[in-house]
Amino acid sequence: MRQPTQIANPVESLTAELYARTDAAQLGLKLERFAGILTTIQQKYLGAGASQAAVCELLLSLRIDELVLARACAEGSEAAWREFVQRYRLKLYDMARKVTREESSARELADALYADLYGTHLRDGERVSKLASYTGRGSLEGWLRTVLAQEFVNRYRKQKRLVSLDEETEGGAQFAAAQHDPIPLDDDRLKIAIDKALAALDGEDRLILASYYLDERTLAEVGRMLGQHESTVSRRLVRIAKAVRKQIVAQLLGMGLSRAAAEELLETDVRDVTVDIRKRLAQESGRKTF
Amino acid sequence: MMSIPQSVRARLAAEAMAGSHPDANILTAFAEQALSERERREVFGHLAGCGECRELLALAGAAEEIGAPVAEEVLSAAHGPWFAWPTMRWAGLAATIVIAVGLFWPRFTGNTDFQRHMATPASKTAVSQAAQEGFPARRASERSPDQATVEAPPVISSRSEPSKPISRPTGEMRAKSKPAEIASLRSGGAATGSFNYGISAAKSPVPPDSASTGVQAVPPGTAVSLNRAMSAVAVQTSTEMQSPAISLAAANSDVRWALASEGVLLRSKDGGRSWEPLPLKTGTGRIFAIAPQGLSIWAGGEGGQLFHSEDGGEQWSYVQPTQDGVALTGAIVRIDFRDTLNGTLVSDAGEIWTTGNGGLDWQKR
Numbered sequence: 140m141r142q143p144t145q146i147a148n149p150v151e152s153l154t155a156e157l158y159a160r161t162d163a164a165q166l167g168l169k170l171e172r173f174a175g176i177l178t179t180i181q182q183k184y185l186g187a188g189a190s191q192a193a194v195c196e197l198l199l200s201l202r203i204d205e206l207v208l209a210r211a212c213a214e215g216s217e218a219a220w221r222e223f224v225q226r227y228r229l230k231l232y233d234m235a236r237k238v239t240r241e242e243s244s245a246r247e248l249a250d251a252l253y254a255d256l257y258g259t260h261l262r263d264g265e266r267v268s269k270l271a272s273y274t275g276r277g278s279l280e281g282w283l284r285t286v287l288a289q290e291f292v293n294r295y296r297k298q299k300r301l302v303s304l305d306e307e308t309e310g311g312a313q314f315a316a317a318q319h320d321p322i323p324l325d326d327d328r329l330k331i332a333i334d335k336a337l338a339a340l341d342g343e344d345r346l347i348l349a350s351y352y353l354d355e356r357t358l359a360e361v362g363r364m365l366g367q368h369e370s371t372v373s374r375r376l377v378r379i380a381k382a383v384r385k386q387i388v389a390q391l392l393g394m395g396l397s398r399a400a401a402e403e404l405l406e407t408d409v410r411d412v413t414v415d416i417r418k419r420l421a422q423e424s425g426r427k428t429f
Numbered sequence: 430m431m432s433i434p435q436s437v438r439a440r441l442a443a444e445a446m447a448g449s450h451p452d453a454n455i456l457t458a459f460a461e462q463a464l465s466e467r468e469r470r471e472v473f474g475h476l477a478g479c480g481e482c483r484e485l486l487a488l489a490g491a492a493e494e495i496g497a498p499v500a501e502e503v504l505s506a507a508h509g510p511w512f513a514w515p516t517m518r519w520a521g522l523a524a525t526i527v528i529a530v531g532l533f534w535p536r537f538t539g540n541t542d543f544q545r546h547m548a549t550p551a552s553k554t555a556v557s558q559a560a561q562e563g564f565p566a567r568r569a570s571e572r573s574p575d576q577a578t579v580e581a582p583p584v585i586s587s588r589s590e591p592s593k594p595i596s597r598p599t600g601e602m603r604a605k606s607k608p609a610e611i612a613s614l615r616s617g618g619a620a621t622g623s624f625n626y627g628i629s630a631a632k633s634p635v636p637p638d639s640a641s642t643g644v645q646a647v648p649p650g651t652a653v654s655l656n657r658a659m660s661a662v663a664v665q666t667s668t669e670m671q672s673p674a675i676s677l678a679a680a681n682s683d684v685r686w687a688l689a690s691e692g693v694l695l696r697s698k699d700g701g702r703s704w705e706p707l708p709l710k711t712g713t714g715r716i717f718a719i720a721p722q723g724l725s726i727w728a729g730g731e732g733g734q735l736f737h738s739e740d741g742g743e744q745w746s747y748v749q750p751t752q753d754g755v756a757l758t759g760a761i762v763r764i765d766f767r768d769t770l771n772g773t774l775v776s777d778a779g780e781i782w783t784t785g786n787g788g789l790d791w792q793k794r
Contacts, residue, residue, distance in 0.1 A: 184468075200463065234492035234493075235492075237491055237492045237493075238488055238492045272452070272454075274454045275454075276455060276457065276458035276463060276464070277457030277459075277460065277461045277463050278457065281457040281461055281489070281493075282453055282454060284457070284492040284493055285453040285460075285485060285489045286453050287492060288488035288489045288492065289453060291488060292481075292484070292485065341470075342470060342474035342475075342476070343477075345474075345477035345478075346473055346477040346483070348477075349476075349477055349478070350483055354480060354483055354484070354487070356483075357767065357768055358769065358770070359768065364460070364483070364486050368723075369723075370722075370723050370724065370725070370769060373768060373769040373770060373787075376770070377786075377787070
């Protein structure tokens, strides 16, 4: 009589396979803990009711070796920390130097992040490492770059607040950034047409517009952000700008204006339109939570 | 006070947005294109309206660019085993071989007519032969005696310094080339740059023949290998003649551009081993400035003539910068394009013209 075979849970099988494939055991990360980490990650990105296929797909997309290293560091493995230091410490300083463009600030920034990564704060008697928030969705090096950039911005905010307070105390001049007050469009029809034209663009196109016109990034920078060559971005930018213009004119025609009137309205004050496009792009803040 | 990019200030001045931002993991995965299509669309939607996250991405990107880890290099220089004597001994031998190959390579390789013309001792035969073949002729009197030892056009750095005698490559120069090389590879490697006859030309016109360029020469063989993956501008010159030319090395190809002393535009498709003159149009005067941006090439010169190619120099179109019916006057002596859309022209009449849409419209400053 055949014995009923036990069908293994594919997610559990994959977890065990991934565990065996990495240095988790050598770095002191036990299978149960490893499985727990993967479960947390899948719930974070897929929610509770995800199919097993989706979970397996996600787990296979993770940078699993780097995840193990980061989490082993966060768990307090000395071997893992030595490995991390060897691989990333110098890179961290280089990244900081490129972000701050100033040697002493770079060292200060990198040291602060380095301390956070090691975990100088204690919670329930255990140190809390920032590496515990790495989920392996991108490379560990890329993640370090991003958190370094975050830390840089946070520091700047903090510094700016302190400077402003000092200035207020001394009654000195304020150094507020110049504000570009958008010139309101008098004609509601044009306003509506612009809104509709921008709404018709997909997220990527709006991102290109916002990055180039609002943030004044170079084509190369926009290209790097999108993983595209700057010449591609250049062509896309021209295409999008043309499409927006065409869409605005079409909307105005739909409102009963003649083509000449629509063109005239659009050309009345290019600066107004430009400024308003900027304003509208800025106002379209992503309010989705994900 | 800590110096920060202007864009960070603008971002901080922006209104705080509602809702949550994607975390560092998602932003990193987005930058590395490791997100699912659905997630990527969501991030696009968020980024389009969130200057803060765009700024973070840009900063993180800035931390990635220009590859060579500086700290690592410094550490290696101080403590690394590479600088131990046994290693240095072999490195010295290798360097000697490289220099020897660099010196003698052109003698034993198939130099082109142009290279021979540029390289051989100034003889009437060589000059006239080159002239007959349509290559730019040079006056024999412009050459110094020791120049005959330089077998092919040396490639030099783009830094403008006072003229120095031709020197062999130094370790410093190689080290400076490396970041540009890596940056070029990471950015996809379009050739960018510009070469012009003197920055101050607008205020004080400099005749092309008297323009001078600082040089740090590299032997031709070395230059080819060094520049094969570089997008940084490398200026090619025959210094003693005071007739600067330029070559712009492309990262993923061997296409280079040069201006000969007679204002002839030259293109090489094989990393500088051979050159072809490009007649932009019948009756074209001298070209004084070029600015390649990947496949987009701008060239300008006498009579305010301006040409543009969008396909790496195969097809050229004539462009006339005008504003309100008034055209540019004087010779174009400088062209700068920071990308394919935004560029500036300077004429020897002191005029500055700008475009923000790739040359469709021009504004005179």
